[in-house]
Amino acid sequence: MTYILGLNAYHADAAACLVKDGTLIAAVEEERFRRIKHWGGFPGEAIRYCLSEAGIALADVEHVAVNSDNRANRWRKLGYVLTSGVTPSYVLSRLRQRGERADIAGNLKQALPDQEFRGAVHAVEHHLCHLASAFLVSPYDKAAAVSVDGFGDFSSAAWGLGEGGNLRVDGRVYFPHSLGVFYEAMTQFIGFPHYGDEYKVMGLAPYGEPRFVDLMKQIVKTRDDGTFELDLRFFRHASGQGANYQVKDGIPSGGQLWSDELASLLGPARDPAAPLEDRHRDIARSAQVTYENAFFNLLGALHRRYGADAVVLAGGCAYNSVANGKVLERTPFKKLYVQSAGGDAGGAIGAAFATWHKLGGAAARRHFVMDHAYWGPSATPDQIAAAIAQRRADFDTAGCTIERIADEATLCKRTAEAISLGKVIGWFQGRLEWGPRALGNRSILGDPRRADMKDILNLKIKRRESFRPFAPSVLREAVPEWFETDDDVPFMMQVFRIREAKRKEIPAVTHVDGTGRLQTVTWAGNPRYARLIQSFRDITGVPMVLNTSFNENEPVVCRPEEAIDCFLRTKMDVLVMGDTLIRR
Template sequence: MTYVLGLNAYHADAAACLVKDGDLVAAVEEERFRRVKHWGGFPSESIRYCLKEAGISLSDVDHVAVNCDNAANRWRKLVYVLTSGVSPGYIIKRLRHRGNRADVAGNLQRGLPDEKFTGTVHAVEHHLCHLASAFLVSPYDKAVAVSVDGFGDFSSAAWGLGEGRNIPVDGRVYFPHSLGVFYEAMTQFIGFPHYGDEYKVMGLAPFGEPTYVDRMKEIVRLKDDGSFALDLRYFRHASGEGADYSVKEGIPSGGRLWSDALIELLGPARDPSAPLEDKHRDIARSAQVTYENAFFHLLGALHRRYRTDALVLAGGCAYNSVANGKILERSPFKHVYVQSAGGDAGGSIGAAFATWHKVEGDKAKRHFVMDHAYWGPWATPEEIAVAISRRRADFEAAGCKIMRIADEATLCKRTAAAIAEGRVIGWFQGRLEWGPRALGNRSILGDPRRADMKDILNLKIKRRESFRPFAPSILREAVKDWFETDEDVPFMMQVFKIKADKRKQIPAVTHVDGSGRLQTVTWAGNPRYARLIQIFGEITGVPIVLNTSFNENEPVVCKPEEAIDCFLRTRMDVLVLGDTFIER
């Protein structure tokens, strides 16, 4: 029996996972425990959870695999330092940070002082982790694997042909060129300054026109081999000046990536406090189109090289669900897989599985496929009952009725009826989702038929930008009737067009361009959620519910106590905690 603990540490989206004999046992992001979005640092609480879920101690772990290898691409780093004019202060700062990252055993001892680790630590190169996180848990025995992100271990993209348990890295794009940096710089320029705000640009883009695409061809230049290069005049990161990435008290932040030359090209940047104008919508649309052009340029070259029809994606850019939804249309690939945590947190999965295959050698046969995302903490009925009991006075003050409904069909009928009445539901079930998307276990649900549901949600709970869309969860067997696709999309990682004759029926989940970031729900993957959607479909004729994450400007709720807090401090109408139905 071999246990491998995979970590994404010392960086945003810190996370841990546990693999036992080639099977995933548990996986969770540290932010769920620390209650700080994108929490960075050493994921001690995530490690504790993984060990608890497996019923083992740290001394039972044979290998710890980390999503980082300081020795990777060392000669390219040295040449760059000697020739680029990077400041000595920046280099010293990076070296100090590197020393902390290398001390995995020391951090385990400090983070889990009551535990003891006697196994082996493995440093796994960042993009190999991404490629492994996509390919080694995919349903394909052979596939082109692609990783695209900001930066990691001195490169921003990597690719290769995965076969069996092997993933050779055949090509890379190295620092300072990066599609992720381009998109982040444009995100900052449009006035979204926080780490991880890129999804806002993706949501804003359909409201604009691609009027700046020709100018952006100066910023991102496509190369004959399928790769890309930035015009560094428009960026500050290459000298270290704008690469002031840091994690303070778990909160990741970075310096301004774009240079003043970008103002000369596109005009003034938007102040975050200023209203959005058509110009900003047009820049967002142009940035999305520019990203897609580079992305599909690369995919086309890789398909010509490998002549393989299956594609797996990872890296932060794998969260660009709009581009992902166009892969079958704009590239020759016929099959696509993106696991639920494609970004840096998911690198922990890649580190663990790559290490397991390495140490086990020919004995390690691939057998695990990640076909659902429910790998995190869960609450027993007793824990839920205790959490409710502790807040009973608050529930009474809010005028709530509390009832336990042990029969699942009855529980789902009551919940589906409440959704159909236009009520907002907090839905807390089973194990927490792995990755950034709520997929029916930590979700807020609403009626997709109501044109005003977006406004209701934003007024009552989410308090977020009005242009950001909400997602449809649909029964897998109904996809072909409602969308212009019939693909499996279990992790909400692809956007597809909703059929034109159906859009008016589900306005709350139809984006301005007629698309929806769908989640396909199966009976095997999440039977209770599937039953809820089925019953809602029987009531309304629409086998779809609006699904958004169960949170209010915080990480997705993890524990029953957090779900109760969110319910009571917002204007949510109903809270379903396991088998307990609570309504105002």
């Protein structure tokens, strides 16, 4: 019996997973425990959870695999330092950070002082981890594997072919050229300054026109072999000025990536406090189109090279669900898989599975497929009851009724009725989702038929930008009737067009361009959530509910206590935790 602990450490979205004999046992991001979005550093709490879920101690773990290898691409790094003119102080600061990060055993001892680690540590190159996180847990025996992100181990993209348990890396795009940096720079330029704000550009883009696309051809240049390069006049990161990414007190941040040349090309940048104008919407749309053109140019070249029917995606850019939804339309590929944590957190899984296959050789046959995302902590009925009892006075003050409904069909029917009446539901069930999306276990639910549902959610809970869409969770068998696709999309990582005749029936989950970022729900993957959606369909004829993450400007809730806190401090109408239904 072999246990491998996979880590994304010292970086945003720190995370841990545990793999036992080639099967995933547990996976969770550190932010869920620390309650700071994108928490970076060493994932000590996530490690504790994974060990607890498996019922083992750290001493039982034979291998720890980390999704970064300081030795990777070392000659390219050295050559760049010698020719690029970066300052010695910048190089020294980076080397100092790397030295601190290399001591995995020391960090384990500090994070888990009551436990002992006796195993081996494996540093696995960043993009190999991304590729492994997508292919080695995918349902395909053969697929082109593609990783695109900001940077990791001195490259920003990598690709190769996966066959059986073998995965090779055939090509890369190296620092300083990066589609992820391009998109992040445009995100900053439009006035969204925080780490991870790129999804706001994706949500804003459909409101604009692509009138800056021709100008942006100066910024991102594509080649016939699928690769791309940036015109570095428009960026600051290549000199080290804008590459001062850091994690302080667990909070990741980076410097301004764009240069004054970008403002000369596109006009002045938006102040984050200033209102959004049509020009900003047009820049967002143009940035999305520019990204897609480069991305599909790469995928087209890889299909010509490999001729595979399937493609798997990872890296931070794999969260661009708008582009993902067009892969089968704009490339010759016929099948697509995107893991639920495609970004750096997912590198923990990639590190673990790459190490499993490397250690096991031909004997480590692939037998695990990640077809759901429920790999995090759960709460027992007793834990839920204790959390409710602790806040009983607060529930009484809020005028809440609390009842336990042991029959699942009745619980789902009652909840579906509340949704159909326009109530906002906090839905807390089973194991926490792995990755950034709430997928029916830590979700806030609403009625997709109500045109005012987005406003209701933003007024009662979310308080977020009006242009950002909410997503539908739909019964798998109903997908082709409502969407212009018939795909499995269990992780909400693809956007598809909603059938034109159906859009007026579900305005709350229909984006301005007629699309929706759907999640397909199956009885095998999440039976209670499927029963709830079926109950809603029985009442309304609509086989889906509006689904957004159970949080309020914080990481998704993990424990019952956090769900109760969120319920009581917002204007949520109903909280369903396990079999207990709480109504204001």
